[in-house]
Amino acid sequence: MRHSAPRRYAAAVLALAPALALTACAGDDGTAAADGPVTLTYGIWDKNQEPAMRQIADAFTETHPDVTVEIELTPFADYWTKLRTAVSGGTGPDVFWMNGPNIQAYASNGALEPLADLDTSGYPQGLVDLYTVDGTVYGAPKDFDTIGVWYNKDLFDAAGVEYPADDWTWDDYVETAERLTDPDKGVWGSAAALNDQQNYYDTIAQAGAEVISSDGTTTGYGTPEALTGLEFWTDQIAAGLSPTQEQMTDTSPETLFTSGKVAMYWSGSWSAVAYDSNEAVAESVDVAPLPAGPEGNQSVIHGVGNVVNAGGEHKDVAAQFAAFASSEEAATIQAEAGAVIPAYTGTQQAWVDAMPQYHLDVFIDALETAVPYPASRNTSAWTSVQDEVLTQVWSGNLEPAEGNAQLGEQVQAALDAEQE
Amino acid sequence: MSEALREALTDTASARPAATAATRPATRTAPRTAPAATTPRRRQPWVVHALLAAGAVVMVFPFAWQLLTAFKTFQASVQVPPSILPDPWVFTNFGEVFASMPFGSMFLNSVLLTVLRTAGQVVLCTMAGYAFARLSFPGRNVIFVAFLSVLMVPTQLYLLPQYEIVQALGWLDSLPGLVMPGIFSAFGTFLMRQFFMSLPAELEEAARLDGANPWQAFSRVMVPLARPGIVALTVFTVLWSWNDLLWPLVVTTSPEKMPLSVGLAQMVGLHGTDFPVLMAGALLATLPMLVTFMVLQRQFIQGIAFTGSKG
Incomplete structure (x- = not known):
């Protein structure tokens, strides 16, 4: 069993001696034999x-x-x-x-x-x-x-839009989102959620950049490719194809999707079992591959x-x-x-x-x-910077180009600190 | 009975309401100002009532939402726009709570945790507070400042050392491990010290003149006078123990040893939470506190008014 006898911290034990005496009777809860x-x-x-x-x-x-x-x-x-x-x-x-x-x-x-x-x-x-x-x-x-594009078939049918093809591209995705967006009904074609693994890590890879290099020493933030990957999402918010960051903070994008307010939602394989057991969407959603960007349709694994x-x-x-x-x-x-x-x-x-x-x-x-999923020795040191900067970019307080440049400097600084 | 003690005891009788009254300035000033605002402002109570009612609605809303969600289907609980009333009403969520965790033993753990911690705090903090307020011993102020400095340290900081001590004692995943670190607190000691300081020293001196030793002076004279302070301490400790999550979560590993707060936290899934079941569990966990509050309402309000905060 995991109840080890007092060995170290003699001082602590002494300090607590009166307390020990108080509950001595409660200390022994029948530990099993150690062998076997x-x-x-x-x-x-x-x-x-x-x-x-x-x-x-x-x-x-x-x-x-x-x-x-x-x-x-x-x-x-x-x-x-x-x-x-x-x-x-x-x-x-x-x-x-x-x-x-x-x-x-x-x-x-x-x-x-x-x-x-x-x-x-x-x-x-x-x-x-x-x-x-x-x-x-x-x-x-x-x-x-891995990540796929979950979509609501009922909303596609209602708008008369054909379901996504396996070899679709970013342009196809944006065009589909435009046709599905219907402000009168409160329906958005896409949800540009501020999710790393589900959204911008994928599009940054598809644009040809690495968020963190495989040896964990350099970041791709600050490059034009990373900016392309970020703007794929921020452009959707600006064009009204996605709820705003504020709206998605009020109601999670996934809830908007399962409630039929968002037609396409990027999410992982883990969502399958959740949708399957949710009567509201079990039969009305399906999943398509990610659309291809300039360098392909990579998903983060x-x-x-x-x-x-x-x-x-x-x-x-x-x-x-x-x-x-x-x-x-x-x-x-x-x-x-x-x-x-x-x-x-x-x-x-x-x-x-x-x-x-x-x-x-x-x-x-x-x-x-x-x-691969971007990681380094001290991952949380740069993800906290990333969350802070991108929240401002997504809410429109910071230009994507400026945010990307800031990330290039600050994330690299965090990585350099790990190497010291 | 000597003259001095008799005088002291008569003082006790009159000091009691004085002490309580001093702790409740709000209730004392209210009647005083009321007569000043006489007939021309008769409609004012309605305004006040309307404001209070609005405040009450705001405060009650989360509880009402919790109650209603506990009777919803999962689908209804997450739909946008949200529906206020469950449709249909389902009663299986409560059964799910009992099926998914050992509710009985968790409830018992919560009760034991709360009762033992509260008993410990009332006894130890009252004694320590009295010592700091009334007994003179070398280094008293230095030790007291050291005590106070504990209040400035965030819990997360001593989580690890505390864990290592409890581990060395072999108390991980056991009731003593849950209870012991909470049977005493710097806050409680401070609270009781301040309370004892506010009591007139003459009462105690009178008892001492009559031959009472320090223990008798403490237990027979001072403790009965300190009742409002002890009630406040009890209220705080009960609420804090019942709701405590971080320490129980870290120290317990098997479901049979966990209190309700940890059991409820475990119902939160990574990619999806069954909110109606969680709310049903939360409702069951809140009920004992709710009943306690209704029974001891007067003491609760006194306790809060005394310290000017609600923890």
């Missing part, structure tokens, strides 16, 4: 995926009868606060979910155990790269998400990885479980649950088939040209 059965804890952040994770944990216990896995669910908003506290304190779950923005910080601080025995051949290279830090693999890719806590007590078993939770068998369980696309190559078809009314192969096909 092993209990692993598995930290996750998504309630919707809890049932599938439970199934995977049970499947692991079937082949390892002396190991039980407890699932520790923490909502995403507080997940990183709790994880940082627990891991710094030398505890924390044995195996836990990791994401792109945080992997480098945790790995380079020695908080994660390298997964030396992991066979990475079964996963898309972009995901393996995401969880490889300085040549060492720290995470077993669990799932992935991101995925969760299973990582092992370097401070855990049973690191060998934990590494086995992390590998299992990303294995073909676990991937199949996830695929059938439908919440996310499993990362293991060849298991994605079950996910596509789980919701046959949507063209979900769009998200799998996106793998071919997908670009």
Whole structure:
């Protein structure tokens, strides 16, 4: 069990001695024997995926009868606060979910155990790269998400517009949005949401720039290509094809989309299960590939990885479980649950088939040209700058060109600081 | 009974209303100004009532929205434009709450957390506040300033050290780990010290002259006089403990050890939240506080008026 006996902090114990005496009777809650059965804890952040994770944990216990896995669910908003506290304190779950923005910080601080025995051949290279830090693999890719254009078929039908073609371009997209926009009915053709992964990271890549270079040292902000990628969105707001930033702050763009006020909404593969279970849109939406910009129709790919806590007590078993939770068998369980696309190559078809009314192969096909999710050693240092500047650009207080130039300087400064 | 103590006790009787009255300047001034504004301004109460009613509507609206959302379907809860009344009314959301989390044990944890923390604060902060106000010992002011400086430190800053101490004690994911860091507070000590300072010293001196030791003077004379302050402290601690999220979230890992606040936070999904179920859970979690408020309404208002803030 994780209740370790008092070892360090003798001073703290002394200081609390009266308090100890007060509750001495409550301190002992029957810890199990240390030998024999092993209990692993598995930290996750998504309630919707809890049932599938439970199934995977049970499947692991079937082949390892002396190991039980407890699932520790923490909502995403507080997940990183709790994880940082627990891991710094030398505890924390044995195996836990990791994401792109945080992997480098945790790995380079020695908080994660390298997964030396992991066979990475079964996963898309972009995901393996995401969880490889300085040549060492720290995470077993669990799932992935790519971006597509979700659209409301009813609004297309009502406006007499044909559904998007697979090889459409930015110009086609804007033209479609123009035809769908109907101020009298309060309908917008598009939603230029201030979302990084879902919107401007993709269009910046499509315009031919890298938000952050793959080695994490330089930014593409400040280049004309990045500006093109940003203006794709700000032009839509200026032309009235999208709600304003103010309106999208009042009501989330996704709510506007599921309420039939926005006809096209860029979102990830994770939306499939949400739309499928929402009666209002289950049958009336579908998904199309991203439109192609000057350099193609790249989507950003991101995925969760299973990582092992370097401070855990049973690191060998934990590494086995992390590998299992990303294995073909676990991937199949996830695929059938439908919440996310499993990362293991060849298991994605079950996910596509789980919701046959949507063209979900769009998200799998996106793998071919997908670009990695921008991340560096201290990702939040420059994303906070990015959020601050782009909020002003989106709300019209700052010219896109000026915002892009500011980002070029400030994001680069943040990256340079990481290298020192 | 000696002359001095008898005098002190008579003073106690008269000091009590004086102390309470001094804490409620608002209620005292109101009747005083009322007679001045006599007949020509008779319509004024209606204006006041209208303003108060408008304020009440604003305050009640979030609760009403929570109540109504708890009976909506998910689809109705997120539709634009929003609908005020549920259509259709669904009653399954409450069942969902019980199905998705161990509500009973979480409720019990919340109650234990609140009761134990409050009991601890009332006992410890009252004693410490009295010591700082009335006993003279070397370094008293230095220690008190050190205490006050704790009030300036944001909670997030001592989250990690506090976690490491609780971990070293083996209290992670247990009731003591939840309760102990909250059984004492710099704020409560400060509050009680200020209250004891405001009580007349003669009462205590009289008791001491009659041979009461410091403990007797504290427990028999001062504590009964400090009742309004203790009520205020209780109100604050109950509200703060019941709503506390950050610490319980960090220290508990298994659902059976979590209080309701953490259980509710867990219902928020990454890409979608079932708002009606969340609101049903929140409603169930608010009810005990609501009932407590209605029963102890007078004390609540006294407590708030005494400190001039509502936490």
